[in-house]
Amino acid sequence: MVVKIYKFKGFLEGMKGILVILDGLGDLPCKQLKGKTPLEAAKTSTMDKLAQMGITGQQHTIGRGITPGSDTAHLALFGYNPYEVYTGRGPYEASGTDLPVKPGDIAFRTNMATIKDGIIVDRRAGRISKGTEEIEKALQNITIEDVETIFKVGIDHRAALVLRGPGLASEVTGNDPKVEGKRPKSIISTSPEAEKTARILKQYIRQASEIMETLKINEKRISEDKLPANYLLVRGAGKAPHVESFQSKYGLTAECVAGGGLYKGVASICGMKINNDHQGTGGIPTDLPSKVRAAIKSLERSQFVFLHVKGTDNLGHDNKPIQKMEFIDEIDIAIEPFLDLIPETLICITGDHSTPCMMRDHSSDPLPILMTGEGVRPDQVTEFGERPTMRGGLGHIDGQQVIPIMLGLIGRVHKFGA
């Protein structure tokens, strides 16, 4: 069934959309906040204004009772079915390091680590941060059997590895023991189709380690009493999917403003342009105002902007409700300029999943969501929070419905029938 997307003439003409994802935003009532959630306790005059002018609700990113990962959550929020396009985190991380991943590639998240006498003594090679380009260079042009390998370093000890060639599959376990003082885990194929992949991966890691041992950077690190980066720990194997581009799917040019590699990676695989012209870190501390300025700049050039803020999630994982509240205070101040974009721009704010402080991890609790702009029927909710939005006019929606609803509200219509 082909649905025609067209734009209204006149009303809503030229409207654009911005989707703000506050990572791990959702939370549970916290004792330290007198029974409020960090979002409910935070000073959120901007978000409350947007809620008051807009329509709100509860957003279940992947579905009711499902706890999303950050990667699958963002795929769903961009309108893709994560059960179809996701096999592992590798391709999204790799894509976020600017490694040009192609459909069919098997990609891995990789750590540069320190191994001694067969034992991993540091999973992050002493948090190596400089000179890793030498490693990247030394590991180029390694071909094993008929499989090409591509290795790209990211920030600090992080890197991405891609295997490209015929007969590969993603059903292989990684070698990361997750704790120090242990041997690397054996790489095992969990399906017969992945046997070749496991064999090549093992040989690659052996070969890479031999090369890394000989590098000048490690000679220098050892002389400075630092741990050498002489081993690769891989995990998160995934096959890069065929993904219809955001522009082709929705007819909108799109840009991404994010700090974290994973988010840039997902956006990039979905065909969004990455705007790196800001000082956001993908962590805390970060420069929120510079990200908001970048998002506004992106919005001048493109029709759709995805703005990602990571810190809320980190503070949930660390069980720091007061700091999470204070970080939301900061976000609220930083996004105040968005009020000037109303009503010509549809602003949507939500999260990718809840990360309740008490849980120190993701949960399946839904996220509050708001949409504000010209074409919206405002509801009676006047405060942005987990509980106030339970009475919102959007009701309960799935993550994959967010973009279609936004499209309708900016007058870019999927009309089915006549």
Added chain:
Amino acid sequence: MVVKIYKFKGFLEGMKGILVILDGLGDLPCKQLKGKTPLEAAKTSTMDKLAQMGITGQQHTIGRGITPGSDTAHLALFGYNPYEVYTGRGPYEASGTDLPVKPGDIAFRTNMATIKDGIIVDRRAGRISKGTEEIEKALQNITIEDVETIFKVGIDHRAALVLRGPGLASEVTGNDPKVEGKRPKSIISTSPEAEKTARILKQYIRQASEIMETLKINEKRISEDKLPANYLLVRGAGKAPHVESFQSKYGLTAECVAGGGLYKGVASICGMKINNDHQGTGGIPTDLPSKVRAAIKSLERSQFVFLHVKGTDNLGHDNKPIQKMEFIDEIDIAIEPFLDLIPETLICITGDHSTPCMMRDHSSDPLPILMTGEGVRPDQVTEFGERPTMRGGLGHIDGQQVIPIMLGLIGRVHKFGA
């Protein structure tokens, strides 16, 4: 999956249902109405009483973020999956002109038009309104290859064309240039399966035009300085689907009271009986009280009645919020007799899609819906409108759920399991 339909003994025994569809009912806040929607601003004491006694909610006809056409919307509201039974508008329009469409037929919406020197000078043949029976008669019994053609005139310049035979498909473009002063468009098959259909359609149009040129009605029109009806413009090709009848699907005899051909057509293809014993026009002005009387009459004979009112949609397309509000005032007065049917009859009022005045077209915004009758749990909503029903007890439902919910509320139960 077989579900058994049975009736309760006693409570709800013999309850009937009426589904009132106000076309294009949903709207957005309008400046001319001080930020209210036409429905919210209208004087709706009947609908408000029904809302107060009943249960309300938000209805997404085809799904979240999807903008329905009128044809697909009504299929969904009758409980059919439009993605399965809809290939184009033709069969529904044809069926609405009393042309007995059979599954597999390829049907087209057709205009009688005026062509001169290969140019369409009037798409409606001077809005021809009389004497078209001669054209209908002259175009009978045309067989091309092994394909039978059936041509039936409707109101004014409107007609329907059906091709019936082996090897036909609906993937053909129409020849309507949509504007005057241009040549008819070429008829093209957009799939290999439809090549035969395109070939036959082209030949039919040529042959029909030659016949039409010779008719007395056109001789007369020319002598009166009127434009002759000497050409057929076809569009909306669709293959008539196999549709399980409403009665077989739900175990209820059903009647339709509507003015517009399309709505009668959809109802007819779904096996409803058409009650034409009223003065409704399918437009404005119309005779609403006569339609309401007809619906009450239908309800005496049948267990389920579908009442359609079109004008709300027209006024949305024309961006006339005040007139839309006033027309809703009129509807509210006209349906007052329905209050006497409570509680023995379940009354459901909703729309097929929103047609916000500001948009002058359909949108994906949900519709308010109410259901009132004996077996209902009333919620706290006391006013029928886009925003009051956001807090309704039905929550957010899909169009395809409307009839199943109504069936449950009149005690005709789809029991699954034992």
